[in-house]
Amino acid sequence: MKRLLGVALGVLTAIGGFVDIGDLVTNAVVGSRFGLSLVWVVATGVVGICVFANMSGRVAAASGRATFEVIRERLGPRAGLANLAASFLINLMTVTAELGGIALALQLASSVQYLLWVPVAVVAVWLVIWRVRFSIMENVTGLLGLTLIVFAVALFLLKPDWGSLGAQVLAPSIPEQETAASYWYYAVALFGAAMTPYEVFFFSSGAVEEGWSIKDLAQSRINVLVGFPLGGLLSVSIAACAAVVLLPAGIAVTSLSQVILPVAEAAGKVGLAFVLVGIVAATFGAALETTLSSGYTLAQFFGWSWGKFRRPAQAARFHLSMIICLLIGGAVLATGVDPVLVTEYSVVFSAIALPLTYLPILIVANDPQYMGEHVNGRPVNMVAMIYLVIILAASLAAIPLMIVTGAGS
Amino acid sequence: MKTARQPKYLRTPGRTLDAQLHLLDRQVLDVDGVPVTTVDDIEISAPPPETPIPAGTPAPTLTALLTGPVLGTRIFGGRPPSSRLIRIPWRDVADVGVVIRLGVRGEPLDADWVERWIRDKIIARIPGGRHDPR
Amino acid sequence: MAIGSRRSRAALCGAWLVCAGVAAILLSGCAGAPGSVPDTVSTAVKDSSSAVATARLALGLDADGKLTMAATATTLDDSLKELETARTTLLQLSPTVQNDRDLRREALAVLDEGTSGLTTARDAVASTDGSPTLQDGDRLLEAAAGRMSAFTAQLGGQ
């Protein structure tokens, strides 16, 4: 019984933790402009993140090595540093975007200007990182994030034309008012949002934080294989709500306030309350994860002592670097830059940096010196290789598409 | 190049370590399992460069693992002065595996001075800095 | 030293590539799609009409009691910001021929109508003495939306 509860808790937090500001914004933007014609990208991304998150978790459990240690060891210092620079920059952008997301959601709840909420968000995130135990942090934000299920409920309450939605999913076509370049630009963005590298850094480092061993792998596999696809379904329902309410009204999403309108239409103030709690929890959780990931990547590249399971004084550089990241994120937001815009850029940059992260994981997951008997099976390798090709294509296409479309405008 | 295509096999007694494959860029843990640094480079006791090595010179040995500024020069070129190298002597190394384990505590090592400085000057001064999260 | 310089050259080359890439992205991001005056005008009006539609949706939900005052106010603020951004892009244009100048003048007039509708709507939400009413705001926004879609249709017909 206790074991079953553990599994359920793991799955639920995986669902609630899946969606972050990147998923929220990108899915709503895409839904309001392209309907459900890009759902296939979300599905592709979710399968990809399942494969690689699982692999990085297995490497961490079998060898005790987190992802960025592996990246440095395999790519060497130069390519490793290039990856560190890219990943760290993206992480910083994502931290900024998540902090902005918290502040924007609090503005929607209070009508107090979001810039005034930014310092509150920064301090709150830091306090949790400084004091709260890793597992409590994970479970609380994950469970509260589950309230985002209200998007799926809202979709049913809206009583959409399921046939036409289904047709958009199964026979995707580019809406006539949009160009092919924009379509593919948002395909790359959605892919980047689903496969953000920080999830793998966080997942594998979390495995070390919680001291996983091989026998915990079954549990983690269920969390990933059930939780992530359901989280993906949540992403799709965000897009579907936008496609049902906003697309026909001629609204292209550019701010967080537009994302919540379909829920309010379907479920009124109760729905609004749920969605605001969900957004705050999801962005707060993701702000914690990305801030920790910034610390993890730096510490693992340079070999510093890291981990929330240690006293802060026993991982001094790790904690200092996270404090600096949070301060930078807050400072960037204070310039008045639009957090939604930062989010859109961060997911595309994620897509660019994907290959350098996923290749070393795949290689090490095949190395018996690290893995013992738990090396990748042939089917996993095959799927992973296919994904490596997709990842490479998305990464190469991202910058040209960004320039051609003027970043999707 | 003919020699390279039909190589002879050499059997060596004892354990073999390839620098790139087994040592460089690996995590170094101290005797308590606390991360100390990463192996940024290796120092060997070879004769000075550019001088012919007389036949029969005994093979150089691996004297120390290096860290610190040497990482920057390994990536961007150049070479730090010998005095700025931070050394972890080979005699302190207890095991080489997926990680390199030391047989000593990391605390007093030179490789840990930045960590100590940041801990004592900043992190430990923030309330709760020594609080055990578990 | 030969090795050092070779390495630093390779590293420098990589650094340059990264910088160039970042610069290209920033330029493309800041400048937006470099387009003609009619393209920019059309994008600006389209963005504005999306903002006006958002405001109307929010007002409707507010009237039905489905949206809290804080959420309505924030949504209207965001819509106003969007309109202002569109307006700024139009003002930054430097049209060279009469046709383009006319186009920009008309577009600015259309946007102004949207702005006044939004201002009225915000006043209605904040109002404590019952005037203007939400209906006043919605009526103005509806008129603005009509002019925007007519303008877009006219642009498309050209």
Add this chain to the structure above:
Amino acid sequence: MILGDVLGTPVHDPAGLRLGRVADARFTMNGPPGQLLADARLLGLIVSPHSASSFLGYERTGLARPWPIAHLLRWRHRGSFLVLWADIDTIGTDTVRLREGFTAYSPALNDTGNE
């Protein structure tokens, strides 16, 4: 001497013919025991004729998965060989010169790439 200075240096035979670059250095731990581990003596250098770039851990081991990556890297590393310390004449900053009549050994490690 720092190993990073040697890695990547071009290797020439006594006649001045370029053989490749130093890809790695091999040590054996059969010296007199030190404090914790035996001393690691330099056995020789691994020379790769085509590229001295990183091999992502596929160096000289039997590892063949995942399929194209392992094969691609092995192909880039084809023709590499091990020269023993005794066959090295000079280690300079821009060349490593080998002695007359040096022997090229197979660089392969055994199965696990370890012991």
